[in-house]
């Protein structure tokens with residue numbers, strides 16, 4: 001059984017829920033829910049102070065999204081290295097002849113020079 005994390009109100013610790021079957025004679029009557037650290041007994045499931053999942057603040061929702069956040073919009077796509085005149089590609093690497101360094105097809109560059117779309121493959 002997966003460990004259940006709780007914030008125990010009795011001992012104040014982040015600890016685990018201990019779940020033990022209760023017997024009346026030989027008959028199982030229920031489960032005792034207690035704190036694994038201090039043994040504090042919880043009356044029933046609704047009393048269990050489950051450790052809340054880490055808060056993920058929802059800073060952004062769809063309505064906040066500005067269109068400017070989309071970098072692959074408009075002009076930007078035309079400044080990609082794969083469209084640049086200095087971009088060369090061989091089986092081992094993609095190379096910028098202008099900066100003499102390895103590049104990615106999806107890099108953008110301030111020294112972009114339009115390659116005239118000669119390497120359009122799509």
Ligand SMILES: [Zn+2]
Pocket residue numbers: 008009010011012013015035036037038039040
């Ligand atoms: Zn406790």
